[in-house]
Amino acid sequence: MTFELVELPSLSRFTVDRSEPLRGDAERLRAGWPQAKVLVIDRKGRAKVGGRGKLLVRRPAPEFGDTPPDDAVFLGEEEGVAHWAVPLADDETDVSAPATRGRSWFGGELGEEPEWLDLRAVGALLDDTGAGLFTSAVALFHWHRSARFCAVCGGATRSVKAGWARECSACGREEYPRTDAAVICLVHDGADRVLLARGEGWPEGRYSVLAGFVEAGESLESCVGREVLEEVGVRVSDIRYLGSQPWPFPRSLMVAFHAVADPGTPLAPADGEIAEAKWVERSVVAKALAAPGSVPDLLLAPGASIAYRMIQSWVAAGG
Template sequence: MSFELVELPALSRFTVDRQEPLRGDAERLLQMWPKARVITVDAHGRTLVADRASRLVDRPATEFGDEPPEGAVLLGEQDGVAYWAVLLAEAEAEGGPAAPAGRAWFGADLTDEPQWLDLRACGALLDDTGAGLFTSAVALFNWHRTAKFCAVCGGGKQAVKAGWVRVCSQCGREEYPRTDAAVICLVHDGADQVLLARGEGWPEGRYSVLAGFVEAGESLEACVAREIAEEVGVAVSAIGYLGSQPWPFPRSLMVGFQAVGDPGEPLRLADGEIAQAKWVTRAEVRQALAVPGSVPDLLLAPGASIAYRMIQSWAAVGD
């Protein structure tokens, strides 16, 4: 029994126009700057979320000067307003220490007061515009942080085109934001069981679906079959596409699939990668989604991940 995603994954939502020509139009960008809005991202990868309304806090661009400051990145345009992001320097990091690691798993509780939250904690809580803006900002800043030198000659690189291209100062080579393809697959038995696993180093009881990076010269479908076999020793069939989601930690595109496996096959866990794996019934998954922590040893993927949407959609079959 196949299924489809009931909604877009949380970080796949985007409403502003990501028009590429605007990035290279310095004159128009300067003209739009006085009306532009800016979100800030601190040294811990967090931005300021306003309140229970799930809105990002953006600021007038003019607070940052008469033109885009060095390092600013253009996120898009909507209704004549350009949206930018600025990375705060380490010394300017706001909001106190980074949120505890556990909040990345369980998400955040929004309050009536603004909070500095990372994308894992608040991605599923933001509105469509905010989710898209914050996801793009995190992806771009992660790229800039690791792409300072040319891979060909080692020369230093400078950001151009509103932060979407880096050019080598020595050989002139252009480099664009890199995305690593990864597959993520929900394996079910064609009826009422799903195969879930806990990765090494994950919190006790935390389970999700299986995932892995695409290798050179490998198709997405071949990667699904290989990764499932390598990680849990199960052969799968009826591989079908579900959807995709950016996952900028640091630069992945998660391509979601479903596949059918046999619960009768013995599970052989990849040493050092998979700590536990088990088949779980639809009734158990529904209960774990409805009341987190109510099913012993079954805490599911957080809402910002495509894994959550995949599990939620499979659990909804038959409703």
């Protein structure tokens, strides 16, 4: 059997024009600053979210000064409005704008007090614009925190190009945000069973599909075959691409596939990686998706993950 994702993964949505040429145009960026909107991200990767529709709270740029702060990152433009993000300082625990508190910067009134939420918790609930801005901001700030020194000479680096590069103060080398490729694969039997696994350290009953990082010199398809064999001891065939999703924890790009395996092959969960693995009938997975907690010992991946969308799509393909 074959199938496609029924919807874009939650964190793959993005409506704002990234406007790459603008990143080096300081004059234009300053000119657009007075009308810009700013997303604030704290040290835990959380943003303020509120409202019945879980709207991402953004603040008017002038609250942060007459020009973009040195640590601000430019996320793009939409309908002539620039979108930026700034990191919350280490010694700050909250940011609130008394004159504007209680309003969503999409224009509607919030129906509840905004609260700090992380991307895993709220990514699937945000609209397309909010999900894309939040995902990009979290990915960039993770990178900035890990790239403060030059990988060549060890010199201190500073943010340049509106947050999309860092320049070494000693040798002048520029470094750009890194993305680590990882594969994630839904293994099925070609009919009505799917192979699910529980990682070491996961809560009891939490299951998902298999995933792993791509190694140097390895193709995506080769990585799928290797990771599944290493993690559960089965060989796969008919590897098919499904889609991709950024996963900025801290900087992965999850590339999704599905593949076929023989359910008669004994499972051999990898010590230290996989606590349990099992084949599950489509009807059981469908019930677990429809009513989380209704199937004992089967809690599935959360909605913000591409794993959720993969499992949902496989269930839907069975009619």
